[in-house]
Amino acid sequence: MATATNPTTREILHRWPGDLLALISGALITLSLAPYNLWFFSLLAITVFCWTLRGLSNRSAWCRSFFFGLGMYGSGVSWVYVSIHDFGYTGIPLAIVMTFLFVSFLALVFSLPFYFFQRFMSRSRFGFLLGFPAIWVLGEWLRSWFLTGFPWLYLGYGHIDSWLAGWAPVTGVFGLSFIVVITSAAVASVQQDFENLNKRRYLFSAISLCTVASLWLAGLQLQNHEWTHHTEADKRTVTLVQPNIPLEIKWNSMYRPAILRQLRELTDPHWQSDIIVWPEAAIPLMYHEATDVIEELEQDSKENNTAIISGILYDDTQLMAYYNGIVGMGAADNIYFKQRLVPFGEYVPLEKYLRGLIAFFDLPNSIIHAGPNNQQGITVGDYSIAPYICYEIVYPDLVASNLGDAQLMVTISNDAWFGKSIGPLQHFEMARMRALENGRYLIRGTNTGLSGIFSHKGEIMLQGTPFVAESITGNIYLTRGVTPFTLTGSKPTIALCILMLLLAIFFQRRQLRVAHLPL
Structure with a gap:
């Protein structure tokens, strides 16, 4: 049993060590992208991020998400310093401040959807598995047009050479991001089951893992399909x-x-x-x-x-x-x-x-x-x-x-x-x-x-x-023919995420309503 002098791991993660872990996890996203191309780091980073959000208040989850975004953009787009200092003729101190403000603003935009997620979806098991990937992809989509957009550091780019690349002509980069996040959410959910020794949920965990595994296998098969042709x-x-x-x-x-x-x-x-x-x-x-x-x-x-x-x-x-x-x-x-x-x-x-x-x-x-x-x-x-x-x-x-x-x-x-x-x-x-x-x-x-x-x-x-x-x-x-993505763009993926978002909200409301029913 935890005491004041011997807190549990979960209690520790509710404090500043959890924010530090989120910051480090966010920085790992950069390693999954060029020039490093270590795509498995994106899966690790998102799994850890899911884990650090568990049990937090709405405000704390927003703060934790901000630290994750700060790590991601601080490591991934800090190259704007070169433009500001070397070619914008800005002194080093001011260039550092401007770069930090830019990165912080991006982290803020990244974090805001997760306040919504924590409040309306995270307390239900179905809500978590459906809502987390939906809110992530909708956040990426938001950043593609909000204030003219800054569509950088999308998870899907790190998988242009993985099995998931087969999905790109069908769903576009947002679809790849979706599969990465739902895979990580499923893994984090399984970890929670084993931590709580909740055997009743093991079957659900097995089904969710098999589902995401089928998405990866389908991506491998889709790589062999020729959507366009040439002579x-x-x-x-x-x-x-x-x-x-x-x-x-x-x-x-x-x-x-x-x-x-x-x-x-x-x-x-x-x-x-x-x-x-x-x-x-x-x-x-x-x-x-x-x-x-x-x-x-x-x-x-x-x-x-x-x-x-x-x-x-x-x-x-x-x-x-x-x-x-x-x-x-x-x-x-x-x-x-x-x-x-x-x-x-x-x-x-x-x-x-x-x-x-x-x-x-x-x-x-x-x-x-x-x-x-x-x-x-x-x-x-x-x-x-x-x-x-x-x-x-x-x-x-x-x-x-x-x-x-x-x-x-x-x-x-x-x-x-x-x-x-x-x-x-x-x-x-x-x-x-x-x-x-x-x-x-x-x-x-x-x-x-x-x-x-x-x-x-x-x-x-x-x-x-x-x-x-x-x-x-x-x-x-010169190639002829069209891919499904060329025909539809990101609309089907975004529509799916909106549907999943609504279902996630529904499942949490239903669970909370059942929990308050009199015995």
């Missing part, structure tokens, strides 16, 4: 130009001739390729200033029947608006404007109050306008390419909804903003997931890396060397 005639050769231009000189007019010369030197040996891709804002000029550059590229690419695709900043002189765009030249046609912008990097939230306070709020590109919805992609002869710029590729439903009848996807980026941190590697992994979800080859061209090509199965077919100026060449295939 040898659909083969195309692609060259990715990675100029590795330092951000410090990118928009300095003194370096403009040298930058353009380097781009041409990396491109000229590869005019035999079907497609050549330059990275985000590769041309260091506004669109109306780059007429001569574009005309020269148009002429060379048409002579070689090559499609060249490049990022460029487009200035609408009539509307006094600036857009982050992708332009097709030569055999390629059309221009696309980025729809999802990066806060502070491309626009300043609350600009009226923040602009001018510190250098970070006055980054040179933070004047970009969002492009319109329902834009056409880049056309190349009789096929089309769905374009995405930088941040856009991390939005699962945006990518699926904008795919249309495109047979290929391209994304361009400039991850130099995050230096030699894990941020670009996480970005690379998320692009892989988009290729797998939609059954399309995906070309990823960047300024400093990682540039590469992913197959319609999310496999890495070609990968460049980070922070090296180079051109790399590989093959892609």
Whole structure:
């Protein structure tokens, strides 16, 4: 029996050691993602998180969830410090404070749904097993659009190489997250049964574990299914130009001739390729200033029947608006404007109050306008390419909804903003997931890396060397057909989670009502 001097493990976890354990568990999520790719740590982290929430008050559960989120985002996205300090010209003390505030805000947004979970679902066994995965996935979905969204550190990304990858073309990344969390919740529930020696519930535990095991096995089987198809005639050769231009000189007019010369030197040996891709804002000029550059590229690419695709900043002189765009030249046609912008990097939230306070709020590109919805992609002869710029590729439903009848996807980026941190590697992994979800080859061209090509199965077919100026060449295939995820997006998964949420609330209310019935 526990005494004041000999508390039980459960009583200890109700105090600050439980918060510390939640903090450490949250940090383990980062190990399941790129570049570490130790996917089993996500299962361990969520199981421990479930365990530390048991028996807490609503307020304590919210606090415990905040510590978990603080560990997850503190370890997983602390690379924003590089942008704030190295390229936002913010002093070290202020950069540390701003990074901590950013991470804390993300942790707060993460934690709020768990107050709701603890109050309305956690006290019922069915409520816990149904409610916990539902509230987790709905939280991930919320973070994909709340305040324009920050869809980072989703559990499903860590399983792009596990058995669960087979579910990605069916459910998308949210479905993978769901299976991870319901697996961990089932394991935590079994642990509780053995701790309480409650043999009446062992059968329920066995059923729940068999159910989640079947989901993993189904994922393994789904990996063998071909949702989209291609033939040898659909083969195309692609060259990715990675100029590795330092951000410090990118928009300095003194370096403009040298930058353009380097781009041409990396491109000229590869005019035999079907497609050549330059990275985000590769041309260091506004669109109306780059007429001569574009005309020269148009002429060379048409002579070689090559499609060249490049990022460029487009200035609408009539509307006094600036857009982050992708332009097709030569055999390629059309221009696309980025729809999802990066806060502070491309626009300043609350600009009226923040602009001018510190250098970070006055980054040179933070004047970009969002492009319109329902834009056409880049056309190349009789096929089309769905374009995405930088941040856009991390939005699962945006990518699926904008795919249309495109047979290929391209994304361009400039991850130099995050230096030699894990941020670009996480970005690379998320692009892989988009290729797998939609059954399309995906070309990823960047300024400093990682540039590469992913197959319609999310496999890495070609990968460049980070922070090296180079051109790399590989093959892609135009693919036909659609995956279930492309057709429906995340709607079925989100609808299932909402249904499970309602059932979880129902089961807890029913259990509490039965518990108060007179004998």
